Structure formats: C-alpha cells, structure tokens
Amino acid sequence: MKEFTYVLPRSLPEAEAAAKKPGATLKAAGIDLVDRMKERQFQPTEVVNLLLLQPDLGGITADADGSMRIGALATLAQIAASKDFAAEGYAALREAAGEAATPQVRNRATAAGNVLQQARCWYLRSSELHCLHGKDGPSCLAQVGDNRYHSVLGYHDCVRVHPSNLAPALLALDCEYTTQLAGKQQRRRVADLFPLEPKAQLEEHTLLPGEIVIAFHVKAQPKSARSAYRESREKLSFDWATTAAAARVVMDGGVIQEASLVLAAVAPVPLPRPDAAKLLIGQKPSDELFHRVALRAFADARPLSHNAYKVQVGQAIVREVLHATTR
Template identity: 35%
Template sequence: MREFGYQRAHDVPGALALLDADPTARFLAGGTNLVDLMKTGIERPARLVDIRELPLDRIEVTEDGGLRIGATVTNSDLAAHPEVRRRYPALSQAVLAGASGQLRNMATVGGNLLQRTRCGYFADVTSPCNKRVPGSGCPAVEGVHHNHAILDTTEHCVATHPSDMGVALAAFDAVVSYETADGPGKIPLSDFYLPVRDTPHQETTLPPGALITGITLPAAPVAANSRYRKVRERASYAFATSSIAAALDVQDGVVADVRLAFGAVASRPWRAAAAERALAGAPADAETFAAAADAELAAARPLPHNAYKVTLMRNLVVAVLSELAEETAR
C-alpha cells in the first residue's frame, strides 16, 4: 500500500490553501472514482483533502427560475430534489440511471463531472494508454472498442466519458463555478471538456488547483418536458452504450424549442448542435427527427466493432423525441 496524508477542510479558502501547499494532493468528496483509481495505482496522490464538510451541499432556485447546485450535493439528493424533478426531469432520470443506490449516496455533483473514463486499457496499468501515459499509444483503436467513441475521436484516444449526469447538464447549458487562490471563475459546460486532439490526458479546462463549487442551470421552460434514455448491456447498474437527454416544445405541430445531448459516443457529453439546428422550426414528426439525427451523426467515425452506435443513436433520437412530441400534443 502506498501511504498518503489526509486532512479535512472546513471552508473553501482552507481547502485551497491545503492543495496549494501540496500540488500532488487531490480533493476528496465521495471518492467513488478517486479511491478506485488509487487502488489500481492510476492516481497516486501524496495527500487527500476531504471537502465533504464544505458548505456546498445546497440546491437553490435562482432569480431567473434556474437552479444552483452545490458541488458536494450527493447524486441521491440531486435526483430526489422536487425542483430538479419538476424543472429538469431529464437530469433526475440521468442521475438515477447512473449508478447503484449505494454509489449515488456517496457520489457528488462535482466529482461526477471529473470522473475518468472507464476504458479497460486506461484501467489496466500494464497496458499503454495516452490518457494515463502520454505518448504510449491507444490500443483500443485496434483492440477492444465495442463501447468506445464514434464522434470527435483521433488515433490518440477513442475513450468515452462515463457520466450520465453530464449529458443532461450539457443539454441544459450548465455552467460550472469554481474557486482558486486567485479568485472565483465560471466555465460553461460546453467549454469545460477539452477535445481529444493529440493530448487526451488533458481532459478539462479547470485551472490547476481549482475547486469546483457548484453548477448553475439557467432557466429553460422547455426542460420541464424532457427525458433521459439510456441503453446498456444489462438492465441493472452499467455504463451506457448510448444515451440521450432530450427536451422538446412543439407548437402547432412545429418544433418551437429543442435540446439534445448524447452520451457514451464521445470523450465528453456531446451537445447535438447540428441536430438542434435541423429541428428548429421543422415539423415535429419521425421523419424530421430521423433527418436531424442523421445531420448530427454524419460526423461519426466508428471503428469496426462500434458502428452499431450510429444506428442506435439514430433510433434513440427518433424514439425519445416522438414520445416527447406526443406528450406535448396532449
């Protein structure tokens, strides 16, 4: 066992100071991903800074009708919160689809955003992996990749981001708030995750030493008619093979507003901007929904064993949007 230090922070400045004093340290909240990575030797922090007692565990309605979600809110509390279920039901559904009940009781919102890929080559320290050891290669390209990415991939990495919650947050234009020793900052979730390019080990734009303090969801009336649908290889707790967060408003048979994001198809939660553009002002029918899916998936570059994801995502778009259109029409 590798020894490490442990300290508990009681306020945000104190937590930042502890990390500043030891750049090899890591913040610890629920630990549902970090502790696993420490056990396998992927993460080797010299010190853990426990942030569970920080005052970041509230969910509040903002003045414009959105939500402010603290970084240490547990996934269970997020999914069960009445305002989340009322204003952003797809977010609640995504969290409930994301893990077992035991994990949701421990896992936090901030940690969920920062979880690492579940690619088997990344998890195996005896295998090359550009995310783990930059420049060592990506064996998944020629190896086991049936559940890997089809969008925004390079020869350097084809891993997917595992978060379900992140897909719903991407659909609703979430903004990540953080604190550093130099002061606070904000990053739209659309800019939070970096494209793979040739540096897959660089995953987010969060500044070094920063502490995520919360997430803000702007008001989005369309989000009240939303849904999260996840396809997985078994009905119980499992990571997605494909997923979708969708919200739809139909007026007089025409799409008045729509939000779409895909999961398990890229290295980050994937906002389906091309599909949204294709749907704007178009008839709310299955033919239109399929064409919008095709517009988004035209950029897909599947590998030999994951080409099924293109068809699967197309079918998910048509099925979920059709269900939402029917509900809107009632």
Template identity: 45%
Template structure:
C-alpha cells in the same frame, strides 16, 4: 496504494490552499478509490471536501437551479423541483450506476470522473492519455468505445450528469487561487485533440463550488434516455439528453447531447438544426436522429453503437416532445 496525508478543510478557501502538486480532492470517493487502487494517481495529500458546509444543497431560485457539488445523485434524482422542471437531469441522476453508488456519488465527482477505458485503467498499458504514444483501443478491444471524435483517443466520456447538464445549458461556479469564475459546460470539457492528458478545463488548484442550471423557458420540455447492455447497472451503450423549446406547435430551439459516443459529451448540432422550425413528430425525430450520427467513424467492434445511438436519439426527442415540463 501509496501513503498519503489526510486534510479536512473547514472552508473552500482552506481547501484551495491545501491543493497543489501531488494533492487530490475527495468528494464521494467512488472514482478516487479506483484511481488510487489502479495506481493511476499517487497523491501525497487527500483534501476531503465533505467537512465543508454548504456544498451539498439543491435549491431552485428565481435564476434557476443551484446544485452543490457534494449533492448526491440519489438526492438530485428525488428532488421534487428537479423532477418537475428539470426532468432530464433527474432521470440522468436516477439511472446512473446502482442505488448504493447513487447514495454516495456526488454531482461534482460524476462530472469530473476520469474515463473508464480498460486500457487507460490498466497499469499494463501506457496509452496516450497516460503520456504514451498509442491509443490501444483503436486496434484492440473497442466494443464499448467512441464512434465519434475518436481519432486521437477512443475513450468515451463517463458522466451522465454532463450529458443532461450540457443539454439544459448548465454552467459551473469555480473557486481557485485567483478568486471565483463561472464556466459554461459548453466548452468546459477538453477534447483529445486539445489535450489528450486532460478531460476538463478545471485548474490544478480550482474547486467546483456550485452547478447552475437556468430556469426553463416557456414551452420547454426535456428528456433523458439510457440504453445499457443488460439494462441493470452497466455503463451505457448510448445515452441522450434533449431539451425542446416549442412555440405554436413547432420547435423554436433544441439542444441534443449524446453520451457514450465520444471522448466528450457530444452536442449534435446537425440534429438540432434538423428540428428547427419543425413540428416534432416521428418523421422529424427520425431525420434528426440520422443527422445526430452523421460523420461517425466506428471502430472494428463498435459499429452497432451507431445504430443504437440513432434509435435512442429518436426516442428521446419524442419523449421530450410528449413532456409538459422540463
């Protein structure tokens, strides 16, 4: 680990000014420590956000849920308003990692963490995501890698928060040198085809200052399910968030997002279309689940993930259909 300066800004504006070339942000520090120890980054300056007041709030207002980027996953999972009206988000936060990590890890850090592909994380492999010419996972050990959108890079997106927030229509409030902007999560994450070196559209001197989730529509309900190998604290083999809006017993609109499937959270639009206008029953859920994995391009060792993802999509749709709130 290299030597670096430590900066404790007292405001977002001071933090933005402290950023620049060879600087990195510190929130909870869970992923940051891994990146430093694995020599994936070597910043000259760490900008600590924990001293800035007002970035850890969780508040429901008339225009929806407002979440500070420093709110921990544990607090988000336990917040009563989140559990009652944004159930998919509460369950995603409560199923991430371990209790110890959830007490430290932040919403912003979870959203912006880097991929966990073992080739990317090892300094012995100069993969495409580090400027190399090859994705080693495509012909290597790929049992846990992407089965959708994996032509350029086969790493899966690691954020459970992104899966749930995208399904719920979340957006980010971002502050940078040019002022403040809002960015819908739809389109915020960058595919390898767009830029293999990046995972999101946050600028080098920009900071996420708030996550915004719109209020649930009448008749809306949501669910999140995760399937792990040991069902303890391991990374998911499949995770799915579903938002259903129903009217007269039929689906008016659905939002279905798959995690652990592609390099970005995967919006399953074919599955959403399969549910439109239908009564959400076992048959409709099965048809939508099949549509969700259409076009899969599994690698040598991860074809089993397609089957698991299809099952979890079906179960999550039915779980959302059984809910009385979001």
C-alpha cells in the same frame, strides 16, 4: 493504495490551499478515486476530502435570478428526487442522475464527481497497460484493440468515451458552473469544462490545478420546456451506457421552437449536436423527423473496428429521447 496525507479542510479557502500542493487531489465521495487508488492506477500524495464542506457545497437551492444551484457535492440521489426539478423542463437532470450506477452509489456520488470522473476505458484503467492518455505509452491501445465500448465520434488520438450521465443533461439545459481558484470565483458555461479537441495528452476537463468546482447552475425553465435523458445499455442493472442522449425542446402550438441535443458515451467529451437539433426547429414532432435528426447526429460517425453497432444504437436513443421530450 500507496501512503498519502489525508487532508480534511474546514473551509473552501483551506481546501484551496491544500489542493494547490503538487501531488494533491480533490476527493468528493471517492466512488471513482478510491478505486483507482486501490488499484494503484493513481497515486496522489495528498488527498483533500471535500465532504466536510457538504453543508456549503451540497444541496440544491434557488438563486435570486430564478436559476437553480446544484452544489458540487449534491448527491445524484438528491438531484433525482429533487422537487425543484419536478417540472418537465428539468426531467433530463432527474433522469440522468437517477439512472446512474446503483441506489447505493447514487446516495453517495456527487454532481461534480460524476461529471469529473475519469474515462472508463479498460486500457486506460489497467495499471499494467500503457496507453497515450496520461500514461506515457506510444499509442492509443483501444484504437487497435477491443474498442466495443469506445468512441464513434469526435475523437482524435484517444478513443475513450466520456462516462458521465449528468454532463449531457447539464449541456442540453445550457447550464453553467462556478469554480474557485486563488480566492476568485468564476462562472462559465458547462461546455467550457471540456476540451474542444479532446487529445490524449490533455486532461479530460479544462480545470486548472487547484481549481475547485463549487456549483452548477440550471436556468429557470419555461413551462413549455421539456427535456429528457435516455441511454442504451447491455443490461438494465448497474451498467455503463453504450450510448446516451439528452435533449431539451420548447414547443408552441405543436411546433418545436427551441431544441438542443447532446450525445454522450460516444465521444471523448459529451457532444452537443446543434446541426441535428436545428432540423427540429419549426417542425411538428414525428418519428420520421426524429429519425432524420438521429441520422444527422451521427452523420460524421467514424466507428472503430468493434463498435459500428453504437451508431445504430445511438440513433435509436436519439429517436427515443426526442419522443420522450415531445410525447
């Protein structure tokens, strides 16, 4: 990596001040960041390490309104093992956090780091190749190259996929997040964290320079709520999802009252599928129904030259996640 100034803030205001400087970047566990720096794909001049703030920005705590607060620096392992998320309604969070990477990574990797890690596109992540997404290249190399792991949905001029496990689960549970910028805190829906039109020239998230995510907020889930996260892979240990889905369902008398469905690893952002979820409302669970929902979730799929399989696999994962929420 290139030389940089290492900043260890002792407080959030100190962190904010450091993050504002041009060329500065925020570091949580550094799982993604340090790799990219070592490979010279990313060369910040200041690295602001937030880990010292873990006592304030970590952990999982209950808020007065009954919602749960996941600190930005809570680890994936903490989320996966949290007793606060033991109820079926929170299962998507536990499962998403618990399936990521390896036990070693989960013990270090943070909630915000997982959601904000850079896309894993192999063109984007080669320091020798120049694509359209933040690298001054003329075009998206994956679109005409080997795109077996890339988008089938919701892409514009860049076909990367969003790699976070946690993001679709947070979206399925309609979670919120709080950021701090210029001394002010702001709370928004997690959906607002991602660009509506994920164009190549845009950042992968909507945070402003210097804006720091400090927490995610999970609404109290009713007893009748159930959620789940499932992903497809090419192998079972330490692999990136080829497709993923998170779902939340509220049932009453064997009939689905509320439903949400979010796809991941198939588009440049985690992708809620409200139209497909709507098909579930007022229905009794059945494989036939879930199959229809799965088809609807991928109805507007536009697979690339090498990834048509992802549509079929993604549909299977939707079926599976819906079975898991209604079993």
